[in-house]
Amino acid sequence: MxxxxxxxxxxxxxxxxxxxxxxxxxxxxxxxxxxxxxxxxxxxxxxxxxxxxxxxxxxxxxxVAEHEVTQVLEAQQPYLSDLSTLESWERWREAVLTHYLELGDKCPLGALTTELGKTSPETRAIVSRLYGTWEASLALGVARLRERGAVAGAIDPDHLARCVLVAIQGGVTMLRTTRRVAYLQVSLDAALAPLGISDTTAA
Structure with a gap:
C-alpha cells in the first residue's frame, strides 16, 4: 500500500x-x-x-473543538463569506435558523460554548478563535452594507456583529433546553432589526 x-x-x-x-x-x-x-x-x-x-x-x-468550529462556520456558508447585500443577510439568517432547527439540542455551538470551551486553555482558545472569526465576518458584512448605502451610516459594524453573536448564543442555549427555535428566531431578529431584516412569524 x-x-x-x-x-x-x-x-x-x-x-x-x-x-x-x-x-x-x-x-x-x-x-x-x-x-x-x-x-x-x-x-x-x-x-x-x-x-x-x-x-x-x-x-x-x-x-473535537476544532471539528465543531468547522461545523459551525461551514453551516453558514456560502452566505457568511459574502454578506454584502441585504438579500445575502436574509439568506444567511434563514440558513442559521434552519440549521439549528434541524439539530435542536444536538448543535455543535452549544457543545463548544457550554462544554468544550471549559475543558482546557487549549479548547478555550479554539472557541475564542471561532467567535473572533465569526464576529469579523459579520462586521465586514455590515461595513459593506454601509459602504453601499444599504443601511444607515450610524450603525457600528462591530457592535452589531457582537449583538448578533450574543443573540445566537442565547437563542441556541434556550433551544437546547426547550427544543423551541422560536427563542433563537426572536433574539436573532431583534439583533438584526437595525438592518431591517426579520420575520414576524414565530417558529
Missing part, C-alpha cells in the same frame, strides 16, 4: 474518532464522555486512539 493511501486511511480513521466523540459530547456533555465511551462508539482500539491522540483525552477534546 502506498504512503499516500496509508495517509488517507489514517486521516479517515482519525476523523471517524473525532466525529464520533463530537456526537457523544453533544449528547452527553464533555464531563460525562469518557475515552472508553469513545472507543466503544467508534469501534476503535485504545492503541489506535493514542496513536492519533498521544495526549489522550486533552488532545482528543482539542480535536
Amino acid at each position: 502506498s504512503s499516500s493511501a496509508i495517509g488517507r486511511k489514517g486521516a479517515a480513521t482519525r476523523q471517524r474518532i473525532v466525529a464520533g466523540a463530537a456526537l457523544l459530547i453533544r449528547d452527553r456533555g464533555a464531563a460525562q464522555t469518557s475515552l472508553d465511551d469513545v472507543l466503544e462508539a467508534t469501534s476503535t482500539s485504545k492503541g489506535q486512539l493514542f496513536h492519533y491522540f498521544p495526549q489522550g483525552r486533552a488532545g482528543l477534546l482539542s480535536a
Whole structure:
C-alpha cells in the first residue's frame, strides 16, 4: 500500500474518532464522555486512539473543538463569506435558523460554548478563535452594507456583529433546553432589526 493511501486511511480513521466523540459530547456533555465511551462508539482500539491522540483525552477534546468550529462556520456558508447585500443577510439568517432547527439540542455551538470551551486553555482558545472569526465576518458584512448605502451610516459594524453573536448564543442555549427555535428566531431578529431584516412569524 502506498504512503499516500496509508495517509488517507489514517486521516479517515482519525476523523471517524473525532466525529464520533463530537456526537457523544453533544449528547452527553464533555464531563460525562469518557475515552472508553469513545472507543466503544467508534469501534476503535485504545492503541489506535493514542496513536492519533498521544495526549489522550486533552488532545482528543482539542480535536473535537476544532471539528465543531468547522461545523459551525461551514453551516453558514456560502452566505457568511459574502454578506454584502441585504438579500445575502436574509439568506444567511434563514440558513442559521434552519440549521439549528434541524439539530435542536444536538448543535455543535452549544457543545463548544457550554462544554468544550471549559475543558482546557487549549479548547478555550479554539472557541475564542471561532467567535473572533465569526464576529469579523459579520462586521465586514455590515461595513459593506454601509459602504453601499444599504443601511444607515450610524450603525457600528462591530457592535452589531457582537449583538448578533450574543443573540445566537442565547437563542441556541434556550433551544437546547426547550427544543423551541422560536427563542433563537426572536433574539436573532431583534439583533438584526437595525438592518431591517426579520420575520414576524414565530417558529
